[in-house]
Amino acid sequence: MIDAAGLRVMRAIADQGSFTLAALSLGYSQPAISQMVRRLEQRTGTVLVERVGRNVRLTEAGQVLARHAVGVLAALDAAEEEVAAIAGLRAGRVRLMAFPSSSATLVPRALALVKQRFPEIKVTFTEAEPPESLAALRAGECDLAVAFAYEGTDLGRGEEDLDMFVIHKLLDDEVRLALPRNHPMATTKVADLSLLGDESWIAGCPRCRGHLLQLCHKAGFTPNVAFETEDYVAVLGLVAEGLGVALIPDLILRSANHPDVVTLPISPASRREVHVVTTSDLQRVPAVKATLDALCEAATATPRVFPRG
Amino acid sequence: MIDAAGLRVMRAIADQGSFTLAALSLGYSQPAISQMVRRLEQRTGTVLVERVGRNVRLTEAGQVLARHAVGVLAALDAAEEEVAAIAGLRAGRVRLMAFPSSSATLVPRALALVKQRFPEIKVTFTEAEPPESLAALRAGECDLAVAFAYEGTDLGRGEEDLDMFVIHKLLDDEVRLALPRNHPMATTKVADLSLLGDESWIAGCPRCRGHLLQLCHKAGFTPNVAFETEDYVAVLGLVAEGLGVALIPDLILRSANHPDVVTLPISPASRREVHVVTTSDLQRVPAVKATLDALCEAATATPRVFPRG
DNA sequence: TCAAGCGATAACTCATCGTTATAAACTCGT
């Protein structure tokens, strides 16, 4: 019934004291104000403006509207400004979820980029394995998910519905074999999986374990998994102590390595792909887009370091 | 840029969780909501709603709008309600000015009527002589002026510009002669002015004094004005003591009389007209109209009482 | 008394905002 434009007009009339000046101050023509007032009057069913001589004066009802206009317009401007800040990257919150081994290098680098470019944007970060982060994304509890997929497998658990997502590839993450420095194979250039059927194996996260089983199966044996832990520092420790060998993604090795552990490329080679996942809607949210871009840059700019002991 | 309708829509979406339900709750069709959101999004340049499956979810910017909507819409409703109250006679303030002798009977009766019918309407009342009340009306400091004009004269001072006013006649107010009970003429039915050239006269307000001079002039003499006072109770007292005679409007005699004073119709008859004056704009203000109506009713309903001692 | 200023009005244009009808996409139950 009564809208912000009407209040703005009433306020201008109250401030300026005439239709003409009010029109001027609002950037309208004088008849626009005249008609606007008439519309307001027939909507409210009340006289809002007293026409006295060639001047105008607000009636009681008109003064009521002008008085309320201040608050309403201020609140409206505040809302507008807040949205504009989000649109203009001067504000905004991005909820990022990433799997643990990405949080060592990739994510911090991206967050630093965002913070440097858009200091006002708050990126909240939660570690989560891919199935969990994708579920959060689907549930609207997250804006960006950094996830990985081993060659030939899907992101998430496989039965996931990925149609709703927009997926950007960040980098290829080489899977390497970790073995003790004093292991006979430690001096070779490439580790041939098929020669490792008798080793004790140390498995990582559930999906990594699945990948290990798959690779070994293709290599002709079923691995003897002696330990399971999701903590890759622990994996390296176990390997260093000669308690087994393990498959470890290169990404982890960039931030964690162990003096007594050697890593080698494996044959047949295997890698996992690291992706950042969002939705087409969220991708168009400026702060989300900025963070996504930063992740892509961090991925390409990060040099690959292969610590070979 | 962003208006109340937009906020209302965002709020409804936030509350209802879907476009369809939001449309239902606002009495719109579903496409109306869909288009409204799209318009808002291209105006703000931001994604406001995440389309997820067949449901929707607000983005951060959308939540900002929905959050601000509460306050803005509440303030808007408050303004609307306040104006509606004025329009519906459930509120409002009327500033009434009336000349002193009207405040004895006419005005109290009218105010009682208003109060009985519309208890919420506050009528403020100020005594003022016609020129002053009309000036206040012109200056916007008054909504209704009760004024009088002697036969053949204007309201106000005569040089007044009456075009801007709307004038309603309330009643004819007979001018009577007041004289002491023991005055020789006290027993006659009609006082012949031309026989009173030798009397001492007591004059009232300036305009009444002018009228007195005019009447006497027509009757062939210039009155000997012994006293001047605007207090008609004083006039009656002076007359009662035999210090002079006076012309007194009937309206005053309805509320003030004196046992030792007799009043007679005069010849030639003279009367003043009592009017209520406002402007065409103010006349359409409900509370003003209600008060004006009450004044008219009070004027016609008030029986004429001629206390003849 | 005349020129200047102000509000009202008329006539017209255009964007907005609503509608209905229909398509496309998703969820869920069988």
Added chain:
DNA sequence: ACGAGTTTATAACGATGAGTTATCGCTTGA
């Protein structure tokens, strides 16, 4: 796996709102 039932998106269209320019009438002040 597939169809029923929702849900959003889109198209086409109409009514109304809201702006413009041009012009009139009135008030005012020199």
